[in-house]
Amino acid sequence: MKCRVAREWMRARIDQSLTPEVGGALDAHLDSCARCAAEARDLEQLGGLLGELPLAEPSANFDWRLRLRLSKAEPGEVPLFEPELRRAWPRLEFWGAAAAAALVVVATGLYLLRAPSDAHAPRGLSTPAVVDNRPRPEAGSLLTPVRDGPLVGPQRPVPYGHLLFPQQMGPPAPTAAPDTTPVSAPAAR
């Protein structure tokens, strides 16, 4: 038996709504579980304390004052049940939640309207959206678009390449040999 079930049965035993069979199973559990046994003992002891608790007496002039009130009471004067004040709160909570939700919606809408689509574009509602209409490669294509250039083979960008010095970026691309011929000297003949 799980302790959680045992606790429920302990409380049922307080209310004297436990069958003898279940009571036997509970007792078997209490014999094997020190924690539940302690709780059962506490509950039993507390029940005894509550049973011994003397009832407080109202003051000596309670009857006299009640009689006075009864003599003055008129049927139309007081309602049998007052409307419970609690009923006002759910309404307030509802409208508060509705106002908060409306505020969130408005704030989100304003944010989306103001948010620029390009991080480098100046902020503002009048910022035109930059739309790249160039054709995109299909998913899974090895070809990647290159800005301002033809479509070439796969390229792997150098990580943090913009932070590297030119000599760290690998050998320079081959270029045409420089013309070392002095401009002013006449050519040897």
Added chain:
Amino acid sequence: MTEEREQPPGAPMQPTSATRDRTSLQELADEQLMEVVVAGDKAAFEVLVLRHKVRLYNYVLRMLRDPTEAEDVTQEAFVRAYVHADKYRNIARFTTWLYTIATNLVRNRIRKGRSTPRLVSLDAGRTDSESEERESLDLPDTGDLPDRVLEKHEIHALVSEGIERIPRRYREAFVLREVNDLSYEEIAAITGLKLGTVRSRINRGRGHFRDIMEPVLRRMRGGSAEGTEGGSR
């Protein structure tokens, strides 16, 4: 009842009607007495008051924790029951009806008085909402000698304080069950809660009460050896 106003304060409430003597009225059940009240015999209502005032007062006192306010609410409940006696239908017990009226008054009194300081309270200095939020395990130390056996009146005071420290949400059902000895069905009718909710609240109230009273139980067991295992839930 008007003719009894000349009685001095403190005089016990006596039936005034000559139509029935008191003994015959006392033999009637609550519901029968209400029929007599509706028929015009006001003395029958005084018998009902005598029968139920102490238990009703104790319920209200446990909820409001203020004797003066508790008396006022108890009297108000009786006044309303008397004034609206014709609305009572014999489909529910009189006590259920009376406690429902009192519970309605108590709830509204608590809500009205949330912001006002309590005049007399066992845990003065703390607002009711504070005591509702946390369980109080700091029951007052009962003496310089930790092993001193608690006197009976001390235990009663601690039990009363322990009840009043149960969060109000659970205290209502707990008191109706444990102090006023009402059935689950009656409590459900009085509080307007479902039967399952009543069971749950009573059990939660018992759990809180056990936690609150743990130091007292440990003291009553006469040592901390047993108390260490008693604290686990």
